[in-house]
Amino acid sequence: METRRLRLLVELSRLGSMRAVADAVGTTTSTVSQQLAVLAREMGTALIEPDGRRVRLTPAGRRLTEHAVTILAAVETARLDLAPGAEPNGTLRVAGFASAVRAHLLPIVTDLSAGHPRLRVLVREHEPAEALHLLATDEADLALTYDYNLAPADPDPAVHTITLWTAPWGLGVPAPADVPEAADALEVFARFRTHDWIVNSRNTADERVIRTLASMAGFTPRVTHQADSLDLVQGMITAGLGVGLLPVGAPTVPEVRLLPLTGPRVVMRAYAVARHGRLAWPPLTLVTGLLARRTADAAPDAPAPPP
Structure with missing residues (x-):
């Protein structure tokens, strides 16, 4: 069920004619009619019926319209919630090695609790291979990892890596x-x-x-x-x-x-790692940005935090 068809049904309920719906959404009357016919087939019941030279919603059409209003509102809420620039909220799952969590992530979490009370950060302590596995299986949203200049990690095209400090x-x-x-x-x-x-x-x-x-x-x-x-x-x-x-x-x-x-x-090199396609999610954008700014304030090759 496509939301654009539900939107046409809601507009028909509001405006009362195919032509008015077509004008409102910038399409043709024929397209509106075809899309509503597809929606009726998907639902397995008639949604509109003739009413003189116009059409009107059947009882099933009116009932689906009630659902459609709720569905479209939820979709819009989700779009606004996830849009870049939206207020970060929800749960961000972070897997990382102990010293990075202790020295850099926990101070950020403390600050976030005051400035972004709707954002929750779940922390799991893991070494790099473990954290990257959780990232790959979608059990973590952000991995804090490290390697050494003499033992570099294998590149993974499926993830985006930000160097935090050395x-x-x-x-x-x-x-x-x-x-x-x-x-x-x-x-x-x-x-x-x-x-x-x-x-x-x-x-x-x-x-x-x-x-x-x-x-x-x-x-x-x-x-x-x-x-x-x-x-x-x-x-x-x-x-x-x-x-x-x-x-x-x-x-x-x-x-x-x-x-x-x-x-x-x-030289140890610490990274923030996230899957491609996730970086625009506001909680992830916020936390990775804060981590990058926090570690950029330290001088290059700053001493590693205590274990």
Whole structure:
């Protein structure tokens, strides 16, 4: 059932003649008659009947007109609600990694509760692969993800990606480790070739970085421990279980020394990802814009937020 046919029926009820309806909607009397005939076939009942040289609605036509008024009003409400520039309202589902949610999304959600009370943000903490899966299956509207310059994510033509910020990462090692401050990334890695290595338990990007740099330094790393929490990574390093990547600028415990990695650098890149065709939805437009503005205020290569 097409709403344009319902609109013709409503106009016929209001104006009383095919010609008047045709003039009102800018078409021909023949087109109006044909479209109403199609609507009658779709409904399986007569909607109009002759009334001298004019026509009038049958009881079924009048009843359908009552429904049509409600349906058309709902369609118009939906159009206005979803139109670009409309007041954002509804539920926006966001899936993202913990530090991005904590440092950037939650402050925005707090502000939105006052400025846009009709907008609700649902938050789910997920690593990039998990968040992108939720986006692909339409269980999330926005994904906050990351990759590394040495382990870039595979491009996906089905989504639109906005870079939010970048942050340098270094290698977390036991504080007593004897490593010159000027050592480059390959020298740093080579000095820990006999150590165990700690990687993320829910994402493979940092392991790919470690294996890439270790290969360039001439060895295969012994990856033995996994942890999702960066706090736990520091705890493992403190306990002597190994070494692992940590964000530069994040607070470290006294027992952990953070060595910068240069030549090559290790840079994490954070993104806001949405499906094409959804970006004009006002809640999504608002939140992605706020995220972009918030992170643009930080200097390039700003320290990553704490885990």
